[in-house]
Amino acid sequence: MNAHQQPTGSAYFISPETAKVESHTLSVLVTNEPGVLARVIGLFSGRGYNIESLTVSETEHESHLSRITIVTNGTPTVLEQIKAQLERIVPVHRVVDLTVRAGQLGQERPIEREVALIKVAGTGESRAEVLRLADAFQAKVVDATVGHFIFEITGKSSKIDQFVGVVKPLGLIEVCRTGIAAMNRGPQGM
Amino acid sequence: MTDTADNGNRMTGAEIVLRALKDNGVEHLFGYPGGAVLPIYDEIFQQDDIQHILVRHEQGAGHAAEGYARSTGKVGVMLVTSGPGATNAVTPLQDALMDSIPLVCLTGQVPTTLIGSDAFQEADTVGITRPCTKHNWLVKHVDDLAGIIHEAFRIAQTGRPGPVVVDIPKDVQFATGTYVPPSETLAAKSYKPKVNGDLKAIQAAVELMATARRPILYTGGGVINAGPEASKLLRELVELTNFPITSTLMGLGAYPASGKNWLGMLGMHGSYEANMAMHDCDVMVCIGARFDDRITGRLNAFSPNSRKVHIDIDPSSINKNVRVDIPIIGDVGHVLEDMVRLWRALPKKPEKTQAAEWWSSIETWRARKSFSYKNSNDVIMPQYALERLAAATKGRDTFITTEVGQHQMWAAQFFGFEEPNHWMTSGGLGTMGYGLPAALGVQVAHPDALVIDIAGDASIQMCIQEMSCAIQHNLPVKIFILNNQYMGMVRQWQQLLHGNRLSNSYTEAMPDFVKLAEAYGAVGMYCDDPKELDDKIAEMIAVKAPVIFDCRVANLANCFPMIPSGKAHNEMLLPDEASDEAVATAIDAKGRQLV
Numbered sequence: 001m002n003a004h005q006q007p008t009g010s011a012y013f014i015s016p017e018t019a020k021v022e023s024h025t026l027s028v029l030v031t032n033e034p035g036v037l038a039r040v041i042g043l044f045s046g047r048g049y050n051i052e053s054l055t056v057s058e059t060e061h062e063s064h065l066s067r068i069t070i071v072t073n074g075t076p077t078v079l080e081q082i083k084a085q086l087e088r089i090v091p092v093h094r095v096v097d098l099t100v101r102a103g104q105l106g107q108e109r110p111i112e113r114e115v116a117l118i119k120v121a122g123t124g125e126s127r128a129e130v131l132r133l134a135d136a137f138q139a140k141v142v143d144a145t146v147g148h149f150i151f152e153i154t155g156k157s158s159k160i161d162q163f164v165g166v167v168k169p170l171g172l173i174e175v176c177r178t179g180i181a182a183m184n185r186g187p188q189g190m
Numbered sequence: 191m192t193d194t195a196d197n198g199n200r201m202t203g204a205e206i207v208l209r210a211l212k213d214n215g216v217e218h219l220f221g222y223p224g225g226a227v228l229p230i231y232d233e234i235f236q237q238d239d240i241q242h243i244l245v246r247h248e249q250g251a252g253h254a255a256e257g258y259a260r261s262t263g264k265v266g267v268m269l270v271t272s273g274p275g276a277t278n279a280v281t282p283l284q285d286a287l288m289d290s291i292p293l294v295c296l297t298g299q300v301p302t303t304l305i306g307s308d309a310f311q312e313a314d315t316v317g318i319t320r321p322c323t324k325h326n327w328l329v330k331h332v333d334d335l336a337g338i339i340h341e342a343f344r345i346a347q348t349g350r351p352g353p354v355v356v357d358i359p360k361d362v363q364f365a366t367g368t369y370v371p372p373s374e375t376l377a378a379k380s381y382k383p384k385v386n387g388d389l390k391a392i393q394a395a396v397e398l399m400a401t402a403r404r405p406i407l408y409t410g411g412g413v414i415n416a417g418p419e420a421s422k423l424l425r426e427l428v429e430l431t432n433f434p435i436t437s438t439l440m441g442l443g444a445y446p447a448s449g450k451n452w453l454g455m456l457g458m459h460g461s462y463e464a465n466m467a468m469h470d471c472d473v474m475v476c477i478g479a480r481f482d483d484r485i486t487g488r489l490n491a492f493s494p495n496s497r498k499v500h501i502d503i504d505p506s507s508i509n510k511n512v513r514v515d516i517p518i519i520g521d522v523g524h525v526l527e528d529m530v531r532l533w534r535a536l537p538k539k540p541e542k543t544q545a546a547e548w549w550s551s552i553e554t555w556r557a558r559k560s561f562s563y564k565n566s567n568d569v570i571m572p573q574y575a576l577e578r579l580a581a582a583t584k585g586r587d588t589f590i591t592t593e594v595g596q597h598q599m600w601a602a603q604f605f606g607f608e609e610p611n612h613w614m615t616s617g618g619l620g621t622m623g624y625g626l627p628a629a630l631g632v633q634v635a636h637p638d639a640l641v642i643d644i645a646g647d648a649s650i651q652m653c654i655q656e657m658s659c660a661i662q663h664n665l666p667v668k669i670f671i672l673n674n675q676y677m678g679m680v681r682q683w684q685q686l687l688h689g690n691r692l693s694n695s696y697t698e699a700m701p702d703f704v705k706l707a708e709a710y711g712a713v714g715m716y717c718d719d720p721k722e723l724d725d726k727i728a729e730m731i732a733v734k735a736p737v738i739f740d741c742r743v744a745n746l747a748n749c750f751p752m753i754p755s756g757k758a759h760n761e762m763l764l765p766d767e768a769s770d771e772a773v774a775t776a777i778d779a780k781g782r783q784l785v
Contacts, residue, residue: 030380031378031380034328035316035320035328038317038320039320042320042321046321077509077513080509081506081509081510084505084506084508084510085506087505087506088504088505088506090324090325090345090378090380090381091378091380092380093379093380
């Protein structure tokens, strides 16, 4: 692994990685027990995989199941290996590479959505401009004073990036994002 | 005892531990007491079913349990205290993880109320051992304890075997709870290892094998782990197909070294014929091995023209380092059974002549005699010492363990293993200090067998304290030190890579091993004369006590043949070509970066 890194002074038989790096979204169904998230993220750090986004929450209370959504990147070989390594973790029930699955279903991508809270402070014309922009992006005001707004915005990561970009010069204070929640289109479950 | 006639399943956590071990068939336990496991030690004191072997360092407990496990096929069990007890267990846990050895490690923990308070001898054991175990648990409630221990045994020995840790706080050991037997324990639904291979894939593999003109079987520790039946099936498969067979360090003994199809070990210090055959083959069948970097050499030059079949119980081993054409996920034993049956059922078996040319190439490579060395009348050559040791133990039930380094590679090259489970060595992690405690574990399991730790003078000093354990428990292991007064493999690499600047690889202030043996109450022997070697070895074997045999060998011998780093299988450095100049220039500037 880490084959894309240049050999340093003390490695082994490293051959340069030529395959293209892709970004994939994985859904991981796990038993909700102490330490399970540490096992998953420890695997990523221990084996040198990347995490672009990570969300986790209990999804089935009675059966103690949580669903972890991870956006990661790597060459196709590395991505295959990440899936296999995740499946070795004892409390992991199921791993689905949503990006691969979408391809098999003839779709471009799985549905991927994010929620963000965005705080903007300002007065006068910029304040009115922020509201107009929020309206265009369908961002909801969830808190406000005469000096600030907090918006709630839902959508693809790119849409949130764009909204953050346009309000930045208008008094952006802080941003909090949930990371990506994802599933495949169509009637089947993961 | 809190057992009462009307409720036999109510007992303390410590009693639950002993009962659970007994119900999982444990007869021996390797451990070291301490504050956080005193209640369990108190229960050990009050029973006779399980024998406790007191080591002198927790690392020793782990390696002893590994040796025990590898020589019996059973789970090895160790018991250590919290904090330093657990951290000292980390090395054997990682060792067992890398070599797929079933190990259950019970650790004491500070009371649940003190966890997180930086209490005396507290360490985050589950956190520290998470990456070096197959799974681990912190037991927070006494009623969960029995179920977790049963599950620990199941997970350690099924699928790809490995180490597990059960961390038991002291208050849980004192608390009273209900014992649940293994049969009534709910198994984790998420853990379901696949043991049977896909029949279609096996059929495809058999058909591919039947077309091979240059076939090879490349086997590994997975065959040993699958049990003695798998070794029998492997031998049957070789007999049926007449394929040449090589093995990794971990798989030695699955096919007998005296077998006519045996090519010797492959890899960095493997035989010329094995590596050349791997490079030139057209069909490779990898059985329970994992294409480790010491095996493959330069990956982009690894067996370039072969179609590859890979049998492994761990799906993550497939396509990890080398892409294969036919992956078969399953237990080696089950898959080999199907493979043998399907081969027998082939409508048209390959003609005997199909691989005739291949065998004649192999004979040419064999004729290079890549393990040859120049013997001497004045000094004992390390290879000669091992040949004589092998000759002296022929026909006896002999178990060999090793430390790590040149002596380990020479042992693998020269000993000649005929049966599985008789060769214990630290392959993946390469743990110096493994051999002596592992030998103790083997001797505990096989009290009447001859158990020899083939050691180096540097490695042996890493767990030498276990001599006390050998004496206390009357374990007559033989420690055969190939003493060249160097960390031989380090010195060899410094010669190859660093202009022979022998930085810190000379062992200054070497102890007198004979006196050291005597200080422990064992027998010490010394030999530096090739003419006396046979008699002294015979004497060592005859002694009914632990022996440290200080065998003084040529100081500067190198371990050949060798695939220099950055090179492919067909670019081996052979002993007859290894002049000082060839050795000095074997690895070019680019290769130097890659070692």
